[in-house]
Amino acid sequence: MVEFHMSQLAKKHQYTHWTVEEMLSIPAEEISSPGQLCADPRVSVILMTRNHAPYLRQALESVLCQVTSFSFEVLLGEDHSTDHSITLCHDLQTAYPKTVRVITAAKQVGITANFLRLQVRARAPFVALLEGDDYWTSANKLERQIELLDNNPDWAWCGARTLNRIHPLPASESYGLSEVSRRFVVHTSTIMYRRKALNIYPRFPDMVGWISMVSIVLSQAGRCGFLDETVSYYRRHAGGLYTGANTLHRIELAQAFTDVMRSHLANRYDKELFDRELWICSWELQLDPQTFSLQLWIYRIKILFSLIAPRLCLRMPGHFLKLVSNVISQPLRVVYFWKRNKKSSV
Known part of the structure; x- marks a missing residue:
């Protein structure tokens, strides 16, 4: 049984954060082509994967087909899969050296650490999230969300609608910390945020609900804008981190x-x-x-x-x-x- 006690949490987690140096110390090996990468990306796409070999190519290609007026990079965070995901990551980086950077290690680091080692290596001022078993359905996703955040400088992040997932709250221009605390306001595959909003990150326990924790921290930095359009597909399968649990x-x-x-x-x-x-x-x-x-x-x-x-x-x-x-x-x-x-x- 998963048990956390308030007194222990207050002592262990409150006022304790990951520093940039600690994020950089998480085991990580980068596989990329530095001389070919774009020099000044506007968006860093964090694509986290573990045992997603059957779906990973579709996920990446849904990113690469984005129609944008700016350049972007993809950080493929491969967390020591037991299938052939790492081989596929190598192949994809070789095929798309101008865009793809693979971050991996000789051992599994866990959900939170995998995210943080990508976050700290992202070069762009904006970050978009995607997990390797989901994919984007709109070729204009990045362009539309950049426009949304540019027009609302006080918003820290934004999301949109997702296929195969119920949107739990009435559509609104934006959501605050109260709404984000009550519901999953947007799915991981639709999230874009300002990278500086997560320059430091609390030492939360490593849990499947990591993205809900990220959402809370982002909402403390600013409101979550909502793009009332469907931009991604949430894949439900037995191997999913959440849908596979009982x-x-x-x-x-x-x-x-x-x-x-x-x-x-x-x-x-x-x-x-x-x-x-x-x-x-x-x-x-x-x-x-x-x-x-x-x-x-x-x-x-x-x-x-x-x-x-x-x-x-x-x-x-x-x-x-x-x-x-x-x-x-x-x-x-x-x-x-x-x-x-x-x-x-x-």
């Missing part, structure tokens, strides 16, 4: 994120953070008539009262009781759906 582990990760952020934000956004946690729990325990079983239902009940109730029952009693009602009534709703479908098929 229900119990995903709820534990949500709870760990809440505890880390409560410490980081000095309890100023507790209401929003617990609302986010309950929202995730509701999604994880929701009914799926196609896969419903009594064994699965009993498992959900156990999670609800042993893991979720101690944290949320008193903090959010009304919303928690609604969640209890939804989970307990699942067998009745399955019977209703089954009878309705049987009647309609006659």
Whole structure:
């Protein structure tokens, strides 16, 4: 079980940050062609990958097909994959020496360290993010987002819509720290930010929810602009860092994120953070008539009262009781759906 305690977090993480020197000390070997790279990129695309060999070429090509009025570079962060991703990275760098820089190492460094060693080596004033199993669907993504941030100098970052992922908040011109604390306002594959906003970075624990932590830090530097256009595709597959985890582990990760952020934000956004946690729990325990079983239902009940109730029952009693009602009534709703479908098929 993932456990973080507030007293330990306050002592370990508050007021403690990665320095540039420490980011540069993360194991990293660069494979690039310095003499051929563009001299003054406007955007550095951080493309993080581990065991994404079946998808990596499509991800990179979706970046390379961008139509821009400026130059950009791609930092391919390969985190010691067990498939042939590193070989593919070598091939892609050889094929695109003017754009691609590969950053790797002889050992795995983890999600956060992989991101930070790329962040510190990015040469452009703007950074765009993409993971190796997703891809961009709009050839104008970078141009449109640069325009958005240029027109709004007080915004620290921006995002957009993503295919295969529900946008959890009503569309808005921009989002502040309160909204970002409550929901995943934009997907990783749509994010662009001002590089200087992350010149220093808190020493958060290495977790799958790293991008939510990045989003919080960026929102402390400025608002998140929203481009109400679809620019990327989120690929769901068993090997994905989040979609490949099971229900119990995903709820534990949500709870760990809440505890880390409560410490980081000095309890100023507790209401929003617990609302986010309950929202995730509701999604994880929701009914799926196609896969419903009594064994699965009993498992959900156990999670609800042993893991979720101690944290949320008193903090959010009304919303928690609604969640209890939804989970307990699942067998009745399955019977209703089954009878309705049987009647309609006659």
